[in-house]
């Protein structure tokens with residue numbers, strides 16, 4: 001279902017993005033990789049670019065072909081560099097890239113956003129998430145953070161809350177909907193990649209170890225990549241605006257504890 005398809009994947013220099021690019025290639029897709037860092041193994045098609053600002057996004061987009069079948073937004077930061085950088089990469093930059101790429105996505109194409117179980121608080125923080133996703137383009141994030149009293153340690157979960165809410169909204173925005181472009185999210189729990197060490201520093205060992213204990217092990221990039229590529233494929237043609245928990249059962253386990261079933 002991916003044979004001969006052109007898939008744009010961000011974050012290909014490491015972890016989940018690297019594995020997704022590798023698997024997509026094995027499945028016969030033509031992969032265009034994007035990352036701010038050079039991948040350790042050369043890709044047939046790679047654009048070195050920074051999605052954290054409008055100029056960086058524009059530079060990437062001008063190097064893209066006219067026709068793309070799917071976009072997998074995998075690049076992300078852990079939050080350890082502060083809320084400004086984290087919101088810029090994980091939400092506002094991701095969204096700007098997606099909106100700029102949308103006209104090149106074929107009818108019936110797909111967008112897959114890698115969110116996180118860390119973003120499941122969007123319902124509890126709905127008004128904040130609505131306000132922050134309603135801001136168009138690249139806002140001045142420093143002043144935004146000051147205005148809304150946002151703290152550095154909230155950067156990561158907040159960025160993923162915004163991403164989950166926007167995924168649902170985008171699925172119904174004309175830019176995507178009018179051409180049948182599906183927009184979905186994949187939410188991993190803890191995954192063994194370089195970012196996990198940083199999560200331990202941001203969230204604390206106890207939280208991460210508790211999550212891992214609930215499902216027996218941390219995930220691997222190889223656990224997440226097939227879920228991303230399924231949502232990119234035509235096999236997922238009737239799946240739109242949803243979030244696929246790809247966490248070994250972590251969400252179900254937490255729900256069971258919280259809701260008492």
Ligand SMILES: NC(=O)c1ccc[n+]([C@@H]2O[C@H](COP(=O)([O-])OP(=O)(O)OC[C@H]3O[C@@H](n4cnc5c(N)ncnc54)[C@H](O)[C@@H]3O)[C@@H](O)[C@H]2O)c1
Pocket residue numbers: 010011012013014015016017034035036037049050051052074075076077078089114115116117187188189190191192193194195196199
């Ligand atoms: N590893 C986990 O435990 C976990 C859990 C839930 C969600 N996620 C999400 O999965 C995604 C991939 O994370 P990972 O675990 O593979 O981490 P990773 O650190 O291995 O990879 C992230 C990649 O994003 C790239 N990147 C960062 N800033 C960028 C920018 N400004 N422009 C372009 N590329 C940029 C990095 O260079 C890196 O190659 C992230 O969105 C992350 O939030 C990871």
